[in-house]
Amino acid sequence: MISKKLIDLGVLALRQRNSRGTFKPHVSIRFRDNAGDLRTFSIDTTRTLGKRLQPDAYLITHAHSDHHGKSAMLSPNAVCSEKTAMALEIRHDRKYAGSVYRLGDEIDIQGTKVKTFPTQHAVGATAFYWENEVGTRILVTGDVKDASRLPPCDVLITEANYGDPADPSCHFADDLEGMKSALFDSGPVAFGAYEFGKAQRAVELIRDFGYDGAICMEARTRALTRSMLEDAGELEGLGFEKDNGVFVVAPWDLNKLPWNMKKYVLSCRMDYPYPVIKISDHLDVHGLENMVKKLSPEVTLVYHPSGHRPSKFSKHLNSIGIDSISIDQIGNVLSNDFI
């Protein structure tokens, strides 16, 4: 049984309960460190309040709200990259209380050496890697756009945002040519992109395509982009050069721009009232499968997002002979409170 395999590897996956008795988001990993001490790393979950026993670390993979940094950032045990901490502070107007590292550094969490790797999902997005007492290599990816720099592991804890092989929307490739021709078509153009993550990817792509004029953005998106990117180039407010500019705004703000401006949404979702240019911050299902094969873990735990996709992807892995469980199985197999 798969849970036994995890235990054989010295890894206990737990779902912590909140005060109402329901599961908190995502998962906690308990293991013995090299000194033989029990450690608990909670991953992308909310903070435990009050005097209740705290995990040794709240690992925050990146600053998207469905990874709950808004709550975990207030704990001194929070751990995230400098860029993630900066993004959390700008987005939530709170002071980050935990510790930070430069992405790529090795950090020490209560004696456990944790390596950090980029996943290219958003600026600062981190995969965490460490070994337990018996040498099991544990890798927590968060969301992934590019797995090429991730190390092989024994226990892979990963996502399935686009992990349902039966769903056509989980198969895609970035339409870079489409975005480039939209950019250089005559007249002003606006790209709809979420303020954190997609907007910075849009700016990087626009600069890569060779456009070095002003990019117009709403104030907070601009602040985030300036802090996240070293070479964002000239960024202006929304009132600037409406006749011949390039705009990056939230998809729901496209309708506030002049009606005769060309408008697109950078997404893989098809439910927008504007033409979509497929630009994703994620691997599609094929990319996720290739990542798992390349990292060749003994067990893959699919922990994100909420809904059915972790289970769908996990079952798909099982169907091609790769051992996997999804987060919804943890509560049934290992029904544990945190303490």
Ligand SMILES: [Zn+2]
């Ligand atoms: Zn994300």
